[in-house]
Amino acid sequence: MTRRSLVLAGGGMRVAWQTGVVRALREHGLSFDHVDGTSGGIMTTGMLLSGQDPAEMGRRWSELDVRDFSSPLPLQDYLRGPWALPAIGDADGVVRRVFPALGIDVEAVRSSPVPGTFNMVDFVTKTCVAVPNTEIDLELMAAGMSLPLFMPPLRRGGRVWTDAVWVQDANVGESLRRGADEVWLVWCIGNSPYWGDGPLEQYVHMIEMSANGALFAELASAGRPFVLHVVKPTYPLPLDPEFFTGRITADTLVAMGYRDTWDYLDGVDPSGVAKDPSCTAMQDPPRGVRFRERTRGRIGGADLVLDVTVELPLPVGGAASPGVRVVGHIDHEPWGGRVLLAGGRAEADDTGLVYTARVRLDGKWQEVSARHELTDDPGPDLWSDARTVAFRAGDGSSGQLELGLRDAARALASVEPTGAHGFRSRAEAVAELARIGLRRALAT
Numbered sequence: 001m002t003r004r005s006l007v008l009a010g011g012g013m014r015v016a017w018q019t020g021v022v023r024a025l026r027e028h029g030l031s032f033d034h035v036d037g038t039s040g041g042i043m044t045t046g047m048l049l050s051g052q053d054p055a056e057m058g059r060r061w062s063e064l065d066v067r068d069f070s071s072p073l074p075l076q077d078y079l080r081g082p083w084a085l086p087a088i089g090d091a092d093g094v095v096r097r098v099f100p101a102l103g104i105d106v107e108a109v110r111s112s113p114v115p116g117t118f119n120m121v122d123f124v125t126k127t128c129v130a131v132p133n134t135e136i137d138l139e140l141m142a143a144g145m146s147l148p149l150f151m152p153p154l155r156r157g158g159r160v161w162t163d164a165v166w167v168q169d170a171n172v173g174e175s176l177r178r179g180a181d182e183v184w185l186v187w188c189i190g191n192s193p194y195w196g197d198g199p200l201e202q203y204v205h206m207i208e209m210s211a212n213g214a215l216f217a218e219l220a221s222a223g224r225p226f227v228l229h230v231v232k233p234t235y236p237l238p239l240d241p242e243f244f245t246g247r248i249t250a251d252t253l254v255a256m257g258y259r260d261t262w263d264y265l266d267g268v269d270p271s272g273v274a275k276d277p278s279c280t281a282m283q284d285p286p287r288g289v290r291f292r293e294r295t296r297g298r299i300g301g302a303d304l305v306l307d308v309t310v311e312l313p314l315p316v317g318g319a320a321s322p323g324v325r326v327v328g329h330i331d332h333e334p335w336g337g338r339v340l341l342a343g344g345r346a347e348a349d350d351t352g353l354v355y356t357a358r359v360r361l362d363g364k365w366q367e368v369s370a371r372h373e374l375t376d377d378p379g380p381d382l383w384s385d386a387r388t389v390a391f392r393a394g395d396g397s398s399g400q401l402e403l404g405l406r407d408a409a410r411a412l413a414s415v416e417p418t419g420a421h422g423f424r425s426r427a428e429a430v431a432e433l434a435r436i437g438l439r440r441a442l443a444t
Contacts, residue, residue, distance in 0.1 A: 004182045005175030006032040006048075010039025010165050010211070011188025012147075012240040013069060016061045016250040018044040020257025020340060021186050021231050023054030027360055028265050034178050036130070038119040039165045040188070042144045046104035049112040049133055055338065060102050061250040066243055068097035073152075086152040091142040094151075099138055106141075109133050115178070119171045120144035123153060123160035128167045130174040149203075169211035172218050172228075182227040182272075190236030191280040196421060204239060212280055219275040227272040228279065233260050235285035235419075247416050252292065252309045255327035255340055262342040285419035288313035289433050292414040295370065295389045297401035305331040306370055306391065306401055308355055310346055311418065314432050326355050330368065335361055341368075359393075366394030370401065 006025075008018055018041065037045025047057050071093030072078075077085060109116070116133040120143055131140060143154035143161035153162035164171075175183050189211045190204070219228070233256065238248045273279050292309045308328035326344030331337065342365075344357035353372040358365045371390040387408070389401040403411075415433070417426035 002181050003034075003179050004030065004032045004184060005034040005036060005178065005180035007170050007172055007175055007183055007185045008035065008037045008041030008044045009170040009185065009187050009189060010041050010145075010163075011237065012040045013066055013243050014188055014237045014240060014253060015040035015044055016243075016253040017188060017233070017237055017257035017260075018186050019047075019054060019057040019061055020254040020259070021261045022048065023058065023254075023340065024258050024261035024265065024342075025184065025231075026054055027363075030184070032114065032184070034175060034180060035114060035116040036119065036171050036174055037116070037144075038169050038171060039145055039147070039163050041170075041186070042118050042141050043098075043102060043104070044186075045116055045118060046099070046109055046141060047102055049109040049114065049116045050103055050105040051108050051112070052103055056103065058251075058254045058338065058340075061254060064098065064101045064250060066250070068093045068101065069244070071097075087146075087148075088150050091139070091146060091151050091154075094142045094145065095138050099141065104138070104141070106136065106138055109136060117171065117174050118144055119164045119168070119174070120161050121164045121167050123162055124158070126167070128164045128171065130171055165207055166210050168214040168218065169207075170215055172215070172222070176222060176224065176226060180226060182229070184229045184231065185279075187230055187232040187280050188237055189280070190282060191232075191277075192236050192282045192284050194236075194284045194421075200239070200241070212277070215280065216277050219279070222275070227270075228275050229264075229268065229272050230279045231261050231264050232280055232282060233257075234263075234283055236282055242416075248290075249292070251307065251329065252327065255309065255329055258340040259325075259327045259342055259344065266343075286313035287419040287425065287429055288417075289429055290414075290416045290418050291411055293403070293411040294407045295391075295401035295403045296407070297389075297391065297399055299332065299391060299393075299397045299399040299401075300334060302332060302334050304391070304397075304399075304401065306389075307331070308341070308344070308370075310355075312346075312433070313419075314429060326357060328357075330359060335359070361395065368393045372403075 035045050035048055071089050073090050110133060112133055117130040118136050118141060119128055119130050122129050139154055145163055146153055147163045153160045169189055170185055172183055190208050191212050242248045290309060290311050294307045296305050308326050311325040324346040326346050327341060329338050329340050339359045341357035341359060346353060346355050351373055355370045358367050369392050387403045389403060391401050392398045415430060417429040420426040420429045
């Protein structure tokens with residue numbers, strides 16, 4: 001019998017993406033004999049070992065106020081001056097607000113029937129320690145997420161506990177020590193050729209080098225055969241400041257994780273992936289824009305909300321264009337509440353724009369589509385003629401959804417440049433969309 005371990009690497013607040021991953025893995029029928037979390041992956045591990053199903057995990061991320069991650073130090077610490085600060089903030093917001101909001105129940109974690117481990121560095125010995133779920137507490141969990149400069153370490157019992165990302169961001173070795181034959185690594189940390197300037201991007205690059213380098217070294221010295229599967233995004237995920245400022249949402253990150261996982265599962269090789277630097281490699285994203293659109297209506301006598309995020313490269317028609325990708329969810333009680341979209345894409349013809357994707361209902365896939373009629377006028381309201389949306393689903397459901405004025409305004413306000421670095425490049429991406437119009441951009 002195959003013993004599987006789920007290894008949840010770090011990624012800051014962006015690990016909301018991992019909730020979509022674990023939902024897809026569960027729908028695929030996978031179960032795990034051990035769960036391991038490092039850095040931000042500690043939150044996903046804590047939620048799973050608390051007994052939550054992925055749908056509840058997604059709901060909790062959706063309702064979480066990400067500002068709760070930030071909490072200040074005592075005033076006297078700031079009065080000591082910048083060179084004496086222990087960190088920018090402390091862990092109180094994480095322990096007192098974020099963990100409860102995410103439903104992390106330490107007693108349930110300790111008594112979980114599935115064993116788990118939480119990784120953190122003991123700074124005294126400079127080693128990574130895998131704390132078993134039976135010995136964990138909320139303060140230790142927060143210590144494992146206490147990235148230097150941003151949160152202070154936890155001093156306890158002559159030890160100094162902090163985030164393990166600088167030593168290793170995924171403890172594959174712990175899974176092997178526990179007898180895993182198959183390791184499913186969920187990887188959020190970027191690994192693309194892009195090198196950015198500025199202190200934030202270069203701090204992130206240091207994490208990327210350390211995390212990826214430690215993983216590759218561990219894989220090279222594993223000592224025994226095992227199957228490695230890696231679920232990762234095609235492009236590096238948006239950094240935490242985008243999430244913190246609302247430029248991307250938890251719902252979108254969860255939907256991206258679901259999409260990325262099914263992209264992997266649809267072509268999965270039972271023998272796994274190579275245990276070399278290619279296993280976490282990502283592509284540089286094309287320059288483009290991202291926007292979020294919500295339409296509503298009644299289908300089959302029940303309310304239905306279609307919430308999509310469109311990832312639009314500019315120009316779409318380039319030789320290396322990845323096409324227009326769509327992620328999101330549908331809220332519809334007859335379908336059991338919220339279902340996530342997989343394989344989403346958008347295409348345009350002479351008069352309109354069509355979103356197509358698939359959803360999993362009762363263990364089977366069904367295709368859904370939503371058609372806008374779009375204007376050729378690239379004026380300021382790109383959605384002015386698109387308020388009625390024809391919706392169809394594979395189960396025979398059909399009807400009209402409406403893009404209300406408030407949702408249209410929110411869609412316009414959500415336009416966010418992607419793959420653009422620096423103010424000028426970001427402004428040019430938005431200006432290009434405004435100049436050519438949405439339908440023309442998609443039809444290019």
